[in-house]
Amino acid sequence: MxxxxxxxxxxxxxxxxxxxxxxxxxxxxxxxxxxxPGLAPHVHRLGDSDEKAARRSERQVAGLFTLSMIATVLFIVAYFTIGEKTSVTLPISGKVGALHAALGVTLAVSLLGIGLGAIHWAKTLMSDTEVVEERHVQRSDDEARDGAVKVVMDGVESSQFKRRPLIKYTLGGALGLFALPLGLQLVGGLGPAKDVADDLKTTLWDSEVPVLGPDGKPEMKDGKPVTRPRRLMRDPEGTAIRLSDVTLGSVFHVLPEGINDTADPLNQKVKASVILISLEEDKIKSARERNWGLNGVVAFSKICTHVGCPVGLYEQTTHHLLCPCHQSTFDLTEDCKVVFGPAKRPLPQLEIKVDDAGYLYAPHGFEEPVGPSFWERDR
Amino acid sequence: MSSLAARRRHPAAILLVLLLGLVITGGLYAALAPKNADAAPDNSKTVAAGQKLFQSNCASCHGLDAAGGDGGPSLVGVGAAAVDFQVSTGRMPLANPGIQAQRGPVQFSNEEISQLAAYVASLGPGPGIPSKDLTSGGGDIAKGGELFRVNCAMCHNFAGSGGALTRGKFAPNLMDVSGQQIYEAMETGPQSMPVFNNSNLSPQDKKDIISFLMNVKTETSPGGWTLGSLGPVPEGLFAWTIGIGMLIVIAVWLGKKAA
Incomplete structure (x- = not known):
């Protein structure tokens, strides 16, 4: 300028x-x-000239501190006297636990009393005259700087660090290597990369369960246990479902048979959860979806392809499946394609069939990985 | 409406209605024999009274014979439970067509509702009104809670306070509805809600869910004010408006010079 x-x-x-x-x-x-412009002229407070006002401020500060003391005592009393199960109905919040309400209020008042008292004290009684503190040069004078350098150099010299290279290099090596375990934990904690990718590409529906003989033991044939594909089971009861159970407009939340016999049922559940829905067959526009279902009863992965929330909000009238986390909406009449929201891929469908005993089962697993994208996913 | 009312006063019409009701009830009962023991009272007088009520209040949408009509679906086979749910929550008769029928003042007395229900139940077999011991609690609350979280909580919220669906539709709050209405809703799947038939959630399961909801309603909130149990949205709103507002007030007070 x-x-x-x-x-x-x-x-x-x-x-x-x-x-x-x-x-x-x-x-x-x-x-x-x-x-x-310089400093504004100092304005005196009431308490600076009027002793009566100053004493009033003193009493107010003391009152706030006393209030804090009373609240602390009440906190201790409440802690020991009010039962954990007692409830109290308060004006706005309604019925709440009496113990926690009392502890919260008394602790807040005791802390607030100290804080407000201290501020009131500082504002009304402590000296408030403006003080000028000049800034000084930050750089030390040359003499002090030379002295500091000399102290360091003397230290290096007396430790014989320079004269004994063996110590110098081994110390460097020890410190350098010490960084490795710290980094190793970070990288190693991410798990074996290949196994994880394989794990994400398969679900429990890809494997089969052993067939039990009449004696309750697995049936054997040629030395190998006989297996069959997994049935669709109700969550959480774990009972098998007949096709006739799934009446029009019904929604069943399904887990694969034998999920609780696996080593990590919760890990299996987050991949293998399925939603089984019955809608009018002529409403389904996709031939593949019709063929993979039975009379309009279709099964889809319940894991959202966006970030993996359970997609459970089915609207019977619109045939839309809504994910509660980010409002991704899938159209159940057209291969569960995305009609709204951040998801990019349709929900994978699980083919279902009826076995000899009349129960629904999945002849094979999902054709593509379920859930959100990951690095090793092909598309 | 007035011409209907005028025709209704004709004595022959009453006879005709009675006869029609009797024939339909008798015929359908003989033909289809609903398995549900508590399906509907087949009292012909109740049915006839229900039909009258139906024709003057519901027929404009659902058709004179309840087979569906201008905007209203067919009610053949929806059962007494659907009628009791829709009418006793004030959703029907529909006040005005919108994205979703909403709760409103109940238009009929309990007797009239049971007459309407009996009439619709007489049209075809459907879920009946559940018995009192299934809808008044006393079930396994823990089991009910688990079933609720798997089947209901995604729409109706973890504490049954309701939640949003797509395009202005919503799952209603479950705290101010009766156990009977909850049972009927599960059985009939009104509007956007899917059906939870007895093979999906057995009557005992439904009883457990109702018991769980009753317990949620009376339970003390251990963490203080629930803000409607609606989750992070009202809690965040409270923190951003009231909480930060109070911090600003205190900051202003801190920076002000004393008098």
Missing amino acids: SNEHSPQEGAVANEESGGVVATRDDEQSLPARFSN
């Missing part, structure tokens, strides 16, 4: 106008530089 003016001009303007150092030539005529 002031580059357009020569220093001489500024100096002249300073002498003439007193406060404003220099003015621009244009119409706005803003000052190029402001002079230091």
Whole structure:
């Protein structure tokens, strides 16, 4: 701003106008530089001149501190006297646990009393006259700097660090290697990369369960246990489902048979959860979806392809499946394609069939990985 | 409506209605014989009264014979439970067509509702009104809670306070409805709600869920004010408006000079 003016001009303007150092030539005529306005005149508080007011402030501060003390005592009393199961009905919040309400209120009052008292004290009684503290140069003088360097160099010399290279290099190696375990935990904690990718690509529906003989033991054939595909089981009861159970408009939340016999049922559940829905067969527009279902009863992965929330909100009237986390909406009449929201892929369908005993089962697993994207996913 | 009312006063019409009701009830009962023992009272007088009520209040949408009509679906086979649910919560008769029928003032007395239910139940077999011992609690609350979290909580919220669906539709709050209405809703799947038939959730399961909801309603909130148990949205709103507002007030007070 002031580059357009020569220093001489500024100096002249300073002498003439007193406060404003220099003015621009244009119409706005803003000052190029402001002079230091200095400190505003000190305004005395009521308590500084009136002893009565000062004493009143003193009593107020003491009152706040006393309030804090009372609240602390009440906290201790409440802690020991109020039962954990007692409830109390308060004006706004309704029926709440009496113990926690009492502890919260008394603790808040005791802490607030100290805080408010201290602020009130500082504002009304503590000295509030303005004090000027000049800044000083941060750089130490040369003598002190040389002294500091000498102290360090003397230390290095007396430790014989320079004269004994063996110590120098082994210390460097020890410190350098020490960083490895720290990093190793971070990288190693991410798990074996390949296994994880394989694990994400399969679900429990890809494997089979052993067939039990009449004696309750697995049936054997040629030395190998006989297996069959997994049935669809109700969550949480774990009972098998007949096709006739799934009446029009029904929604069943399904887990694979034998999920509780696996080593990690919860890990299996987050991949293998399925929603089984019955809708009018002629409403289904996709031939594959019709073929993989039975009379309009279709099964889809319940794991959202966005970030893996359970997609459980089925609207019977619109045939939309809604994910509660980010409102991704899937159209059940058209291969569960995405009609709204951040999900990018349709929910994978699970083919279902009826076995000899009349129960629904999945002849094979999902054709693509369920759930959200991951690095090793093909598409 | 007035012409209907005028025709209704004709004595022959009453006879005709009675006869029709009797024939339909008798015929359908003989033909289809609903398995549900508590399906509907087949009292012909009740049915006839229900049909009258139906024709003057519901027929404009659902058709004179309840087979569906201008905007209203067919009610053949929906059962007494559906009628009792829709009418006793004030959803029907529909006040005005919208994205979703909402709860409102109940338009009929209990007797009239049971008459309407009897009439619709007489049209075809469907779920009946559940017995009192299934809808008044006393079930396994822990089991009910588990079933609720698997089957209901995604729409109706973890504490039954309801939640949003797509395009303005919503799952209603379950705290101010009766056990009977909850049972009927599960059995009939009104509007967007799917059906939870007796092979999906057995009557005992439904009883457990109702018991769980009754317990949620009377339970003390251990953490203080629930803000409607609606989850992070009202809690965040409270923190951002009331909480930060109070911090600003205190900050302003801190920076002000004393008098």
